[in-house]
Amino acid sequence: MLGFGVATSPHFVGTRVVARTSSGPVDVGALAARGQVTDGWWRAGRLEEFLAAGRTAWQQVSGELDDIDVDSADQAHLGSTELHLQLPVDIGDYVDFYASRQHATNLGALLRPGQEPLTPNWLHMPIGYHGRSGTIVVSGTPVRRPCGQRRTSPETAPGFGPSQRLDVEVEVGYVVGVPSRHGTPVPVGDFAEHVFGVCLVNDWSARDIQAWEGQPLGPFLGKSFATSVSPWLVPLDLLAPVRVPVASANTSLLPYLHETDPAGLDLTLSLSINGEVVSKPPYASMFWSPAQMLAHMTVNGASVRTGDLFASGTVSGPGRDQWGSLIEIFDDKRFLSDGDEVVISATVDLGNGPVSIGEVRGQVLPAHT
């Protein structure tokens, strides 16, 4: 069992919960109806109730799906059915972090030349901000080049038009299953009780819009036009064998950020443009783990809800061929053209060689002008 998703099809009414297995996609509700998978969460054709049911339910259903072999001739096997994967959940709040030290250093040097690239807070907390959940789209959705204000030099008035510096950010996202109580922080150690699974995220970024609007309140329209996610939620417990410590484990942290169980993940990401691989960011290189992000995000009493998404921020490893955005890789000189197709994918090695855990794909449409 490699992931859960939600699909429509010309062959059935409404949406259905689908699991991705080694033998292909299967209809979870159909398997539950004949007693092969625990029932109770599948009838509405959505994942929210299952995600809210908690880790015991997640492990039970994943185990059941691993134990059965759905033949391709079986009606519950959807391998030959036309499926349209949808957003896997109705996303509540979306938070984007900035958890790669290499990326924050690269970007700081580009955006604030001559200054210390990391702000003084960066090594003390996972820096993040809220993004727009209403414009999160599933892989395959084309993304229109945004228009907006940008200023070419401090001496001129701002102009308006299509972004000329459209970029991507390769990220890993986490989807909350079990909600927390408003007023009660989620400790680092409770991460796996609340977070159901992992997806891939392309945080499309209009660098010119972002640069002009970003002070003093941070990213807004340079990001809010679209964020793409992969359709399969990979259960966190499936990735337990590749949990690794993050770099912040070796630094001096406030107690609420101390991590006893490593919550980093050894995933190999890949960014390609029009079929050409331009980068292979290693997710194991992150400074902050998702458990630290969740602990930080809730330490002020903020609650999380089923379907909330939080993302790592751009994943950039030490080498230039491991950086996760074009502004870094091409030193502010090359961005996306209309028609470019961007694919972010990831593999994990659970002991038998690399297995894909998903991809997020999107083509750039020309701006409406």
Next chain:
Amino acid sequence: MLGFGVATSPHFVGTRVVARTSSGPVDVGALAARGQVTDGWWRAGRLEEFLAAGRTAWQQVSGELDDIDVDSADQAHLGSTELHLQLPVDIGDYVDFYASRQHATNLGALLRPGQEPLTPNWLHMPIGYHGRSGTIVVSGTPVRRPCGQRRTSPETAPGFGPSQRLDVEVEVGYVVGVPSRHGTPVPVGDFAEHVFGVCLVNDWSARDIQAWEGQPLGPFLGKSFATSVSPWLVPLDLLAPVRVPVASANTSLLPYLHETDPAGLDLTLSLSINGEVVSKPPYASMFWSPAQMLAHMTVNGASVRTGDLFASGTVSGPGRDQWGSLIEIFDDKRFLSDGDEVVISATVDLGNGPVSIGEVRGQVLPAHT
């Protein structure tokens, strides 16, 4: 008809849509069931379907409610029924703007002493950021003092503990009724076709947490612990008589921000702490209007959904007794104590003297430590 809300009561099951009329609260579904109000949106006891129905429906129902006189002896009159007003809608994305020039100037001077208080972009666009929708609470909900990281001087390491500089921000909020299409901006002139109504917002702010975390990505935990809103949504069309031009109308703006119909509002706000009025911010003094905010927020193609909330940012008029946050009024010297009760209210004069359009109330609980 002064507003729409959603209430629970020990006297009925579930929630009901309630209208606030000059004779008291009335049960809209009950009036619809007997043909006095157009039916079709009330059975689920929520406002979303009515809000999505559009301006013609809003005007029709408001007119019908104005035309009937519900006697206090009538079963549909809820004046003597114990009502618990709820969040009026399920809030999608929440965006907080920064649209008062006086406030941005005051805060810039406090946070970046010796520098130009307004950032270079401020006069060209309504600056805003996304906030956390999952921690928006209705008036009356107590608010727990947040804990978090703060640093007392650039020479020391950050500490952790309850915020020592807990503040409020007096704001006006706008709730979207009719969604827009992803990829298609909402022009300034279409504001009243999309936005249903107005509420009041207390954007609780932990200034110490905010100051330490805020660079480079803006406000996060200093705001996300709670945001309080008033329970009644006041239809925008009710406020048409007090529409006024905003200050940006007299400045040079990019065409997408030009406003032909004034969309500012002449509302008198009031901030009181433990019953003592500390400020009377005049909403007519804003630099950016809500129509400009909506046009800006969507000019990159970002869509809005039914239930999205966007707020003005702190309303501060020219005089110190018109400033909308404690950090401004008391020059960074006085903040909220545990047990303090904060009330933000507003009145409008539609020709017959001031009428209340709502209040948002909240008491500070001590931090969990």
